[in-house]
Amino acid sequence: MNDNAVYLLGADGGGTSCRVRLSTIEGQILGEGRSGSANVRLGVDNAYAEILKATDAALHQAGLDRSVLSRTYAGFGLAGAVDEARRASVRDFPHPFASVAIETDAHTACLGAHGGKPGGILILGTGSCGVYQNAGQFDVIGGWGFMISDQGSGAWLGLNLVRQAMLALDGVIEQTPLSQAVLARFDNSHSQVLDWSEQARPRDYGAFAPLVLQFAAEQDSLALRLLQQCGEDAGELLARLQRLGARRVCLMGGLSEPLRPWLPAALLPLLCAPVGDAMDGALLLALGLLNVRES
Amino acid sequence: MNDNAVYLLGADGGGTSCRVRLSTIEGQILGEGRSGSANVRLGVDNAYAEILKATDAALHQAGLDRSVLSRTYAGFGLAGAVDEARRASVRDFPHPFASVAIETDAHTACLGAHGGKPGGILILGTGSCGVYQNAGQFDVIGGWGFMISDQGSGAWLGLNLVRQAMLALDGVIEQTPLSQAVLARFDNSHSQVLDWSEQARPRDYGAFAPLVLQFAAEQDSLALRLLQQCGEDAGELLARLQRLGARRVCLMGGLSEPLRPWLPAALLPLLCAPVGDAMDGALLLALGLLNVRES
Structure with a gap:
């Protein structure tokens, strides 16, 4: 040595x-x-x-x-x-x-x-964030916190799920097996969801993402609708990275692989594996x- | 006496x-x-x-x-x-x-x-809530708190506005005069919006509703899009009251009058003035x- x-x-x-x-x-x-x-x-x-x-x-x-x-x-x-x-x-x-x-x-x-070469990443995990780097210049999009940002993320997927489940509980929208599965976790009780939501952190909302993916595989209409929205939202971030100049983007985070089929097809050629x-x-x-x- | x-x-x-x-x-x-x-x-x-x-x-x-x-x-x-x-x-x-x-x-x-006669109300204020009463039987829809409910409300209109303004700040969506007006209040600074959002209550988000209405009057595309979504969301609640049996519904709350043009036209015959x-x-x-x- x-x-x-x-x-x-x-x-x-x-x-x-x-x-x-x-x-x-x-x-x-x-x-x-x-x-x-x-x-x-x-x-x-x-x-x-x-x-x-x-x-x-x-x-x-x-x-x-x-x-x-x-x-x-x-x-x-x-x-x-x-x-x-x-x-x-x-x-x-x-x-x-x-x-x-x-x-x-x-x-x-x-x-x-x-x-270290020019390129972008799009993180799709509990939160979401895009970065494009070129010659030491970094452009960052999103990632400004759960309430005002993080579109296309697992936390927002879960939040949207819980909101739709509450609407289903009130008969505003139709029940599906997915909304029933969510509500069953709260004994179909408004106040149990309310109590939970007052403590829930982004990761608690994000923890529902696997449930959405599971029911989407069974063609649950609510799951499909939520994933389509999530994919469109993530696609907007991807499109912005492309407009910033990115020719190659790596997806990262726990939701990135399962969300890939829901991203706009026109943007898929951008995606590459990280080195x-x-x-x-x-x-x-x-x-x-x-x-x-x-x- | x-x-x-x-x-x-x-x-x-x-x-x-x-x-x-x-x-x-x-x-x-x-x-x-x-x-x-x-x-x-x-x-x-x-x-x-x-x-x-x-x-x-x-x-x-x-x-x-x-x-x-x-x-x-x-x-x-x-x-x-x-x-x-x-x-x-x-x-x-x-x-x-x-x-x-x-x-x-x-x-x-x-x-x-x-x-005291059968009928419904739809409150569209900072929050949202629908009630239908018939022979002492009350059905309540929505109103379960800002995070998991309150669709069609002023607070969600304001939250959606701030979220879209952040996307505009990052160039993910196009700027409009409305998004520029929102961001100007925060000196176009991500961290100022972030700091504000960490303290913001539903009424703070709801306080942006008049700004949306003002810019909608000037045909701002973001304002129009947000109000259309808000009207559709409120319309879902109204439709649910109708399915529960309501033949007459009174709108209440500060957003109810300005949102009326954005409600589904088919549901407008339901609306009546309170006695x-x-x-x-x-x-x-x-x-x-x-x-x-x-x-």
């Missing part, structure tokens, strides 16, 4: 977990680690605690210790790092790395998906730091 | 104010009063405090004092009195009246609108108590 070797570290910190990958500057992967959410909204100290927990696991796998971190260039893609003030708070926090570059996890996912993941994108960010230093 | 006279009191306790009307059993109005919200969700003691405040004002206008309340039969239509447990808590609370009957404010509004208000409906409830006692 070269005692003066320089290392790269890429961290992908989403809403539920933080994953870290350590590599040589030539790109050889040395180790990986995982920890809890490093969302910047939960505090910068918390984000670093999780990143370092995952980093320790990666170092252990690599047979290295924290002494190498002063020669390690780190790229972070963190949920919640949406404005320059939040990103600066991460860069300025006392840390053991040689240097830190930070973007949102969506940015690094986009960098990783296209290996790397969000940690690869974060490693590209880190490599950028090194290039800046050496140039 | 007959010292043994029996009186009727009707209270309409909505989300913003409580209004009370005192009358003879023959229906002669003696006085009225007004106070703050008597929503049962804010506590039964609070509801009675507001009802008694308004009652004192009505007694003062009638030249009477609280000594007559033991000979006064009261009917309450109170927001939030949605289940038997809540209604029982109001009936069982220590009160100065001879007897108390309670329903939701929507129930008494429906009774008052048709003078009385929610306090009249509460007085009918009170009169029912008296009839039960005497029968």
Whole structure:
């Protein structure tokens, strides 16, 4: 092992977990680690605690210790790092790395998906968000929170389902096996749905997405209608990425594969498989730091 | 003044104010009063405090004092009195009246609108709710809270507007003068809308309804699209009231008049003017108590 070797570290910190990958500057992967959410909204100290927990696991796998971190260039893609003030708070926090570059996890996912080349991603999970990157210029569409954004997402699919189920309960629209299945979970009681909805988070709404998919497979008319709307909504985001210049877009997130048949057919030729993941994108960010230093 | 006279009191306790009307059993109005919200969700003691405040004002206008309340039969239509447990808590609370009957404010509004005869109401305000009453049997549709219900309401009109404005800000859909007017209120800043939305209540969304109506008058394409959807949604509720048996429906709430041109034309013959208000409906409830006692 070269005692003066320089290392790269890429961290992908989403809403539920933080994953870290350590590599040589030539790109050889040395180790990986995982920890809890490093969302910047939960505090910068918390984000670093999780990143370092995952980093320790990666170092252990690599047979290295924290002494190498002063020669390690780190790229972070963190949920919640949406404005320059939040990103600066991460860069300025006392840390053991040689240097830190930070973007949102969506940015690094986009960098990783296209290996740093121009291209877009469309995340269709609990929330939704599109990113197009070209020559370091990032355009972000959507992802501004459940209430005012996130069209085409699992959370809105679930919310629309619950709203339609309530209308079915009142006889405003026809019952279907899907609406009956939803209402059965609440004993067909208005007040049980009401009580649940007062506590429900986006992920609770999103948890209904598999039920919609299951009933769509059985040609349930409500399920088909909800998925068609969801696909049109996601298609609008995809079309916007195309207008921004994207010639290749990678779909990501738990709803992306099941929603694919519901996307506008004309946009399907845009879709491609990612060449790397969000940690690869974060490693590209880190490599950028090194290039800046050496140039 | 007959010292043994029996009186009727009707209270309409909505989300913003409580209004009370005192009358003879023959229906002669003696006085009225007004106070703050008597929503049962804010506590039964609070509801009675507001009802008694308004009652004192009505007694003062009638030249009477609280000594007559033991000979006064009261009917309450109170927001939030949605289940038997809540209604029982109001009936069982220590009160100065001879007897108390309670329903939701929507129930008494429906009774008052048709003078106790069969008929329906459709409330289109910040929220939405339909009621059909026939021979003391009430069917209620909608009104189960902002997130999972309230289609065709001002709050959902405003929410849909803000969501579309965010899509316009990201270039997903085209800007219109309306979306520009909304975004100008937030300095065209994603984070300003985001910060606002994290605090926004249904009434805050509903406050955008007049802006939609204003731009619709100028043929703004987004405003027209939003109102068409809102009218279709409200029309579904109206159609359901018709299927339940309603031959006459009174529209109520701040959005009801402006939304009328957007309702399905086939349903317009259902609409009629109310013969009385929610306090009249509460007085009918009170009169029912008296009839039960005497029968």
